[in-house]
Amino acid sequence: MNEQLANQQIVILADDFTGANDAGVSLALAGMQVEVALMAGIARQAQAVIYNSDSRALSKDEAHARVVALIDDIITRHAPGWLVKKIDSTLRGNIGAEVAAMRQACNTAAVIVAPAFPAAGRTTHNGQCYVNGVLLTNTEFATDPKTPVTSADIGSLLEATCRYLKPADVAAALAEATIDAPQLLVVDAETDADLDAIIQQVMSAGVAPLLVGSAGLCDALARALSARKSSPVLAIVGSMSEIAQQQLAHASEHPRVARLLIDIETVFSGNPDSYRQQIVEALEQGKHCLVHTCPDAQARHQIEALCSRLGLSRSELGERICTFLADLTRDVLGEVTPAALYLSGGDVAVAVAKALGATGFRIHGQAAGCVPWGHFLGCEWQRPVMTKAGGFGDETTLLKVLHFIEEKSSD
Template sequence: MKENNLNREVVVIADDLTGANDAGVSLAIRGKKVSVAFRTPFTGDTDALVINSDSRAMVASEAAEKLALYAAEIDAAAWLVKKIDSTLRGNPGAEVEALLTISGKRQAIIAPAFPAAGRTTQGGVCLVKGIPVTETEFASDPKTPVRHAQVAKVLAEQTALNSVVVTPAQLAAALQGDTPLLIVDARTDAELDQIIDAVSDGDERPLLVGSAGLCDALARRLARPRQLLAVIGSMSEIAQQQIQRAGEVAGVSRVLIDIDDVFRHEMAGYLQQIATALAAGQHCVVHTCTDGQARHQIDSVCQQRGLSRAALGETISAFLGVLTRKALESHTPAALYVSGGDVAMAVASALDAQGFAISGQVAQCVPFGRFLGCRWQGPVMTKAGGFGTETTLLEVLHFIEEKMSD
């Protein structure tokens, strides 16, 4: 893996600055941390990286060569997007072919429609307020005039890759075929959403090629959820009170870890419980202690297992760390909350975090920030096990539901 890659959720390559900003703004509005880069490598902490290649007015071969410079930035991106102009100006054919080569992706979905701005695609023809783009002012653009209204003809000027025109309803079947360029009609935002839905669940995500309309649809799909995944390993009395109070609130699901399962390495059932809770829009609190009295049974458990207190704690923490990592691999809650120093470090280790960037404080004794250098780039909140009041976890839930949704 490239040294400067931070496993970003989204990487967008745009060919001018205003297009780059248009591509990123909807992701930012929906809770993502978005950065627009003028040059690379870019090592900043960001959910979505938008790179301005400034290549719209270049000749096609130069534009393709410039995109090759971004190979390290797109490596391991969960979503790769080529932002193009909704009226097909620039070098879409050359740049799409270049990105397919660089990324190793088999297919590109090309959907230039931007319905909110009156730009639609019907029968593979780019329309501006119902008129073919070649009959509008864009045909005489002083820098990058548009010579064809048919998307396929625009692409064919710069690439020999085969293309086919499909509707959103036909897209799923086309993704099973061998045609590398899939031009998809769209007249509404709902049809753009349908395009994103068609590619979201596949094993291999194609290159997305579109204007701000398709970027907006992707942002709607990736909108930051409002659920909290809380992992609490502390057995302190105040931690148990916090769990109890949170569990009394509607929309909170509790997952109790059986210590015997820790030693049997049985994790699948807990992952299913977590997945079910998050998928239902609930907060999920994972904990290892039933009540404040359980801490007095530690010596008995240690004697049964032939372990010291420290070894028992390390085993439980390591289990919770791996459980958290696997849960985050399949679901993306609004934030992660870890209580107990050993558990917090075990989670960080399981995620291969290189550090922690502090952003502020959610509640008393609850700093929040982000792990550095790992795939999980959502907000992280930490709390020492014995700190806070019985309402601390409730305050965190309030922060997730109210302030993070603003």
């Protein structure tokens, strides 16, 4: 890999300097390091890098050539998780030429075009752009002295075959997109919630299309990434009680949950690396990771046979499992920082506390029924910790805990 290659979370290409700054504000407010590059040819290490092509007032051919050259340079220096073409919310500039240039350079299977900026009064309906409820071509932007807008129809300005969609249809359309059958998708948005839905649909589809939009779409992306970044919970469920298993099953209905079953046999292999990697990956993706050792209701009835086969007492088996989970938790926290820890089962909670070097626990309140929350004392881990006795609560308890942390993280 090129030594200059920087794995950026977000790379944005704007067509003017003020637009570049507008695109980056919400990302900075979300806690990211954001840089606007005034020239190409320099590797940037920020979490979000915004380039300015300064091409809004150029001819179509000049704008196309400039964007192709710039995006080629960007691709050699960055491997963005998100690539965004920032455009003006009133469609000024060379939208068709610049989006075509981006598609050509990136060879992407799908492009999402959503120029709406509801907070500034710019909305789209049936592929038409409106400013404060007035069709774009009936506003002052149609007679802009430098870059007048000739059409309110987004597809006409793109000068390409496109599909017009509502936010709820995005994921299905992305599933149909391939390199051989690329999709240019113009998506309506009349509220911030619509823009949020577009980003969520993209995330749920598991693909990374080229995003084309104004600061409104950038704001929605910042909101989504901020939520993913700040709120995941690492839940260590050592209890084999029936209610604990019901709580796991109910919490799995949450849209951002990953469950990881620890095979008891591997507890004695002394190699937790695979589990550690899976947990870290889930948390870095913003998913709540629920780690447990009980595969089903029958497992608890097989403990006696397992102890006999391993030559251990029930107490010795429990200690080995708790130590394994505690060491695994400590190693995970050495690589990634979730929003909170949830420890179900008293023995597991004590083992994790010892592995982290905690000397005590300061109680602050209750996250859900039968679930106190607070902070460990005397150790580096200073984010919230929630503990629950294995048999306490009802089936909704763990899900309520996840919601509690999400709300606390958004305060």
